[in-house]
């Protein structure tokens with residue numbers, strides 16, 4: 001069992017971000033990571049991910065709040081009494097030791113018997129498929145192999161909780177996607193609670209049971225990958241999760257019998273269904289934004305087909321399985337996603353439509369209206 005609970009956790013570094021006027025690197029975060037859960041912490045650089053993780057590991061003091069594991073307060077415990085292992089981005093392997101000794105090191109310190117050590121090293125090496133590398137030194141290994149050794153060194157101790165701080169960011173794209181699959185397999189095999197930090201939303205989407213999205217030290221939303229994608233709570237999450245990112249357009253909500261969104265400054269309109277009218281009532285005449293994902297914008301092949309509004313095709317990219325269409329109107333640029341084709345003419349105007357039920361509405365405070 002290992003349930004990790006954060007209760008109103010904050011971190012105040014003495015000199016944190018004075019120039020940006022921010023006082024807290026981590027700001028009042030409450031979150032429970034369930035036993036055996038794979039929780040991903042995601043957010044832009046500087047949002048406090050590593051700080052949060054380091055507080056769990058005991059490498060950083062907790063300024064405010066309570067951290068507990070299985071109900072037991074951890075704040076004052078030293079790192080080695082927390083039964084936690086952490087894997088860092090830069091592996092931090094001992095260069096003069098073989099892979100075997102790197103993995104065995106922690107167990108030796110804990111006075112495990114030689115037989116026990118050997119058994120665990122072999123078992124771990126097998127799990128990570130590095131049996132043939134055991135007597136090599138780290139510098140002779142590939143990036144992926146080194147990363148495996150670093151993970152091996154963590155799991156060999158069989159801790160209750162694993163912490164990963166961007167463990168794949170030094171690897172090339174192909175190896176990264178391979179290691180993502182490996183990590184999923186590993187999690188299934190060892191059945192431990194894992195907290196995994198990344199700023200890569202693909203990694204977050206593919207690895208996490210749940211994802212916690214952070215911004216400027218604050219927790220924006222915690223949910224399963226699909227829920228986050230389909231039901232972002234605010235503009236930040238909507239824009240952060242998904243690639244290419246969600247498109248945002250400014251305008252006002254108007255009423256002339258029916259509700260419609262009027263884009264400013266170009267003044268085209270999208271008629272909105274009755275169903276959403278209650279949520280939008282109090283926004284009539286007010287500035288809002290709408291958000292729409294690239295796949296929810298319909299771009300016809302034929303410029304003569306009518307649509308919600310006319311955009312100019314500025315470029316398109318055929319990715320093989322899909323096409324990204326870059327569209328602009330005045331200052332505004334949006335990206336649409338559709339099946340690949342060679343029919344669009346660059347520089348021509350085309351009428352695009354938005355899937356009405358997929359539009360999200362965002363208020364002046366970047367919170368979701370609906």
Ligand SMILES: Nc1ncnc2c1ncn2[C@@H]1O[C@H](COP(=O)(O)OP(=O)(O)OP(=O)(O)O)[C@@H](O)[C@H]1O
Pocket residue numbers: 013014015016017025043044045046047048049050051052199
């Ligand atoms: N030891 C420190 N002293 C003062 N400020 C710090 C310290 N460590 C981090 N910070 C600040 O705290 C904030 C959060 O940093 P943190 O390293 O947790 O971000 P992060 O989300 O891990 O970013 P990245 O994706 O770049 O690794 C940043 O503004 C950073 O400058």
Ligand SMILES: [Mg+2]
Pocket residue numbers: 049050051
């Ligand atoms: Mg970091």
